[in-house]
Amino acid sequence: MSLFPEDLQSEHSLISRSLATPALRSDQWLSVLSMARDWVAGNTIILAELEAALQRLNSIERFFAYPGAALLDRLHARLTDRDEKGFLRVAQNISTTIISQKYMADINAWDAVDADESAPADRLPQAINHVANKPYFEVLSIVPHMTSRWQHIVQQTRAIRRVEDEFVYETVIVGNTEDALTALLLNPSIAAVVMYEGFSAKSATDNPLLDAIGEVANFSKIKDEGALALTTAQAIKKVRPELDLYLLSDREVEELAGDMEASVFNRLFYQVEEPLELHLSILEGVQKRYKTPFFDNLKRYAARPVATFHALPIARGKAVFKSHWIRDMGEFYGANLFLAESSATTGGLDSLLEPTGNIKEAQAMAARAYGADHVFFVTNGTSTSNKMVLQALLAPGDIAIIDRNCHKSHHYGCVLAGALPYYVESFPLTEYSMYGSVPLSTIKQALLTLRANGQLDRVKMVDLTNCTFDGHIYNTRRVMEECLAIKPDLIFLWDEAWFGFAHWSPFLRQRTAMGAAQVIEEYLGTTEAKKAWEKQQQELGDNPSDEQLLKTRLVPNPDAVRLRVYQTNSVHKSMSALRQGSVVLVRDVDYADVEAQFHEAVFTHASTSPNLQIIATLDVARRQMELEGYGLVANALQIAFEIRRRINSHPVISKYFKVLTNAEMIPAEYRPSGLSDVNDPNVSWTDAVNAIRDDEFLLDPTRMTLTCGAAGFDGTAFKVMLADQFNIQVNKTSRNSILLQSNINNSRSDIALLIRVLLKISMEIETALKEGNEVRKAAFNERVRSLIEDVPDLPNFSRFDERYRSDPSHNTLHGDIRKAFYDAYKMDECEHIHLESDVIDERLKSGPELVSANFVIPYPPGFPIMVPGQVITAEIIEFMRKLDVKEIHGYDKSLGLKLLKRN
Numbered sequence: 001m002s003l004f005p006e007d008l009q010s011e012h013s014l015i016s017r018s019l020a021t022p023a024l025r026s027d028q029w030l031s032v033l034s035m036a037r038d039w040v041a042g043n044t045i046i047l048a049e050l051e052a053a054l055q056r057l058n059s060i061e062r063f064f065a066y067p068g069a070a071l072l073d074r075l076h077a078r079l080t081d082r083d084e085k086g087f088l089r090v091a092q093n094i095s096t097t098i099i100s101q102k103y104m105a106d107i108n109a110w111d112a113v114d115a116d117e118s119a120p121a122d123r124l125p126q127a128i129n130h131v132a133n134k135p136y137f138e139v140l141s142i143v144p145h146m147t148s149r150w151q152h153i154v155q156q157t158r159a160i161r162r163v164e165d166e167f168v169y170e171t172v173i174v175g176n177t178e179d180a181l182t183a184l185l186l187n188p189s190i191a192a193v194v195m196y197e198g199f200s201a202k203s204a205t206d207n208p209l210l211d212a213i214g215e216v217a218n219f220s221k222i223k224d225e226g227a228l229a230l231t232t233a234q235a236i237k238k239v240r241p242e243l244d245l246y247l248l249s250d251r252e253v254e255e256l257a258g259d260m261e262a263s264v265f266n267r268l269f270y271q272v273e274e275p276l277e278l279h280l281s282i283l284e285g286v287q288k289r290y291k292t293p294f295f296d297n298l299k300r301y302a303a304r305p306v307a308t309f310h311a312l313p314i315a316r317g318k319a320v321f322k323s324h325w326i327r328d329m330g331e332f333y334g335a336n337l338f339l340a341e342s343s344a345t346t347g348g349l350d351s352l353l354e355p356t357g358n359i360k361e362a363q364a365m366a367a368r369a370y371g372a373d374h375v376f377f378v379t380n381g382t383s384t385s386n387k388m389v390l391q392a393l394l395a396p397g398d399i400a401i402i403d404r405n406c407h408k409s410h411h412y413g414c415v416l417a418g419a420l421p422y423y424v425e426s427f428p429l430t431e432y433s434m435y436g437s438v439p440l441s442t443i444k445q446a447l448l449t450l451r452a453n454g455q456l457d458r459v460k461m462v463d464l465t466n467c468t469f470d471g472h473i474y475n476t477r478r479v480m481e482e483c484l485a486i487k488p489d490l491i492f493l494w495d496e497a498w499f500g501f502a503h504w505s506p507f508l509r510q511r512t513a514m515g516a517a518q519v520i521e522e523y524l525g526t527t528e529a530k531k532a533w534e535k536q537q538q539e540l541g542d543n544p545s546d547e548q549l550l551k552t553r554l555v556p557n558p559d560a561v562r563l564r565v566y567q568t569n570s571v572h573k574s575m576s577a578l579r580q581g582s583v584v585l586v587r588d589v590d591y592a593d594v595e596a597q598f599h600e601a602v603f604t605h606a607s608t609s610p611n612l613q614i615i616a617t618l619d620v621a622r623r624q625m626e627l628e629g630y631g632l633v634a635n636a637l638q639i640a641f642e643i644r645r646r647i648n649s650h651p652v653i654s655k656y657f658k659v660l661t662n663a664e665m666i667p668a669e670y671r672p673s674g675l676s677d678v679n680d681p682n683v684s685w686t687d688a689v690n691a692i693r694d695d696e697f698l699l700d701p702t703r704m705t706l707t708c709g710a711a712g713f714d715g716t717a718f719k720v721m722l723a724d725q726f727n728i729q730v731n732k733t734s735r736n737s738i739l740l741q742s743n744i745n746n747s748r749s750d751i752a753l754l755i756r757v758l759l760k761i762s763m764e765i766e767t768a769l770k771e772g773n774e775v776r777k778a779a780f781n782e783r784v785r786s787l788i789e790d791v792p793d794l795p796n797f798s799r800f801d802e803r804y805r806s807d808p809s810h811n812t813l814h815g816d817i818r819k820a821f822y823d824a825y826k827m828d829e830c831e832h833i834h835l836e837s838d839v840i841d842e843r844l845k846s847g848p849e850l851v852s853a854n855f856v857i858p859y860p861p862g863f864p865i866m867v868p869g870q871v872i873t874a875e876i877i878e879f880m881r882k883l884d885v886k887e888i889h890g891y892d893k894s895l896g897l898k899l900l901k902r903n
């Protein structure tokens with residue numbers, strides 16, 4: 001029985017079910033429950049179909065500890081007995097227990113499926129010692145034993161439980177690698193894998209998802225051969241790197257232990273050894289992820305009687321709780337907040353600026369979790385993380401190729417560092433007044449132009465946003481490999497403020513900075529990489545033209561590359577950290593050379609009074625993701641697919657609202673796979689793999705651009721309405737859209753609320769249009785037309801004024817933004833001109849040119865349409881004049897545009 005039954009495709013797409021694999025389980029339960037309800041209601045149902053649905057359910061449930069074979073047998077017996085009410089009752093009980101996760105905490109949930117059940121004789125074997133309120137997980141065992149032995153193995157591991165164990169686990173058993181990988185994709189509760197050497201590779205069940213993930217995550221089909229345990233372990237690490245792996249072997253484990261590659265295993269055991277040792281190792285492995293060194297210490301600190309004589313009156317809260325005037329603050333936040341405040345860096349606490357104790361340890365654990373070599377905790381947001389990285393790695397005069405549309409911290413980072421930004425443009429999505437991301441050809445062209453000018457040696461960095469606010473994901477691997485082929489020591493800064501969660505999706509991880517860096521690092525060590533480079537050298541010859549280089553998928557020279565990758569990540573935007581919790585992730589082979597600079601940058605930017613609670617949540621967010629991130633992220637993705645599907649297929653809602661698809665957000669030239677919509681049920685496996693692995697851009701499904709222009713709302717008005725009338729908060733807006741975002745916090749009820757609200761609004765529009773007179777209808781239509789069609793062209797970056805270009809004779813874009821920034825401090829060198837003034841038009845026509853003194857950043861769209869020193873063109877003025885937003889940073893309407901005088 002295939003995991004992807006034919007009937008899946010009529011409703012869901014392969015790609016959506018691959019990205020959110022655990023959802024396959026709820027699909028099957030929904031299908032069984034709906035048939036059972038029909039049966040009870042007396043509708044004609046074909047029992048053979050219910051039987052088949054039950055079989056499909058079984059083919060998934062065998063990868064979960066609960067409900068287990070015995071309970072499923074009891075469900076099946078109701079069908080055999082033609083007891084429709086009993087069948088529905090048992091099915092409902094089991095599925096509710098699964099959804100509520102009651103079986104994780106309550107021993108009774110394991111056999112309480114049917115209150116009417118009067119025959120205790122067929123009660124299940126008790127889940128002995130299944131003590132409530134201990135964190136629960138599952139262990140996957142891959143075994144060579146006959147299936148008849150499996151239940152015995154499950155019982156044995158239960159029998160080993162001890163009261164003093166910190167956690168409790170159940171065992172799931174499979175007999176081969178393919179089933180093991182399937183189990184890991186379906187079952188988010190699995191936290192450790194135990195391999196009993198001697199198992200086989202192939203499953204009796206066909207699962208095309210495994211081929212897909214093998215191609216995306218770079219592991220080949222696994223065959224029965226000598227090193228099966230090792231290749232299986234390596235594949236598992238590509239899918240769920242956070243898992244602990246144990247190998248039980250009857251070979252000479254001492255010898256295996258000396259094998260470098262065997263280090264993927266947490267521990268090797270000789271098969272006949274004490275099962276208790278294995279049990280303790282499993283618990284210790286989970287404990288290593290559960291541990292939060294900083295948070296644990298902070299809790300201990302808060303519990304100690306401490307008298308403070310430092311400058312932080314709020315610490316311990318005495319001045320709060322004794323106060324007649326601010327006691328409500330204490331009551332609102334609770335005592336722990338104040339007990340956990342301190343300005344000390346001793347007594348069990350550590351210093352963020354110079355960590356030597358538990359912060360250092362917490363950062364090392366975060367590095368392990370996020371797939372980095374080094375991690376820095378930052379308590380002032382990714383705004384600060386970006387400035388730190390730019391300052392640490394760039395010196396005055398260095399050139400950085402930067403997405404002009406990036407977050408303002410990068411522009412200001414260049415001002416601070418004195419680096420010269422070479423702005424590159426994203427493709428525009430004019431219809432929606434937003435930008436996409438920067439095409440690789442644009443980035444390569446920038447490098448080649450600089451090379452032609454003899455300035456390539458000054459180019460230090462490529463700095464891009466992945467994913468963008470609106471969800472455009474780069475092909476990080478391809479971008480880095482092709483750029484490194486042109487300049488092998490380039491540093492990459494990927495601003496992944498939004499995208500931190502992607503590490504816990506085996507598919508999306510490939511497109512993160514750290515994920516791609518790991519793949520590139522592995523690839524560069526292969527003979528394949530060397531051959532590919534030599535072949536390319538032969539084909540391109542010694543002096544390839546720019547045109548050739550632009551159209552070739554370049555590969556770097558493995559011997560020349562210095563792989564230097566940095567990623568910044570607003571943990572607070574996609575994980576359970578308090579606002580401003582951010583991390584810098586590092587995978588840089590030359591890190592030792594810049595470490596001192598890096599610390600200087602930390603000293604420059606980090607507060608000397610970092611917020612302890614933010615540090616604690618960075619620690620805890622890491623724990624959560626390492627233990628349940630896979631399931632949480634799959635759920636966030638699933639919710640996004642569901643919202644997209646419900647809105648776009650709803651007969652009424654879809655007339656006025658639409659969630660934009662890949663096809664609408666990414667021009668076809670960047671989607672060679674042809675993938676137009678992640679919910680398209682006609683996407684084949686090949687398309688799905690090609691899209692995820694190869695397309696130049698992919699859309700993050702969790703970022704949903706909902707157009708509201710056809711409903712007659714501009715983005716801001718619609719956002720305000722949703723917040724004020726319906727308690728729905730959304731992310732950003734554009735002229736005719738809002739951005740919805742699903743994250744690890746969302747549940748299915750949120751979908752229901754959103755759909756209900758959109759339906760209500762749609763119905764009101766329908767009614768108004770039906771009842772309204774012609775004048776009102778015409779007015780509505782005109783408003784819609786204006787919102788959808790009257791969209792100003794987005795202005796490109798023009799150029800820096802000659803004063804700020806080191807070499808104006810060359811047609812290069814980079815400029816000295818810092819000099820321009822400080823020139824604007826000199827009042828007598830600046831002037832103000834009103835935007836609407838004729839002077840502007842005259843000067844655009846006959847000069848002297850207008851040169852911006854400021855960053856001018858309208859929200860939305862939120863990117864600088866002017867930077868200091870930039871020549872202002874007619875397009876920019878036209879865009880400014882058409883802008884109908886209130887918030888424009890760097891522009892004071894009463895004064896006009898601030899310009900640097902031309903002399």
Ligand SMILES: *Cc1c(COP(=O)(O)O)cnc(C)c1O
Nearest residue numbers: 380381382383407465495497570
């Ligand atoms: C939000 C954001 C930042 C800034 O992060 P904070 O944590 O809010 O300081 C930087 N870059 C991008 C792309 C962002 O979306």
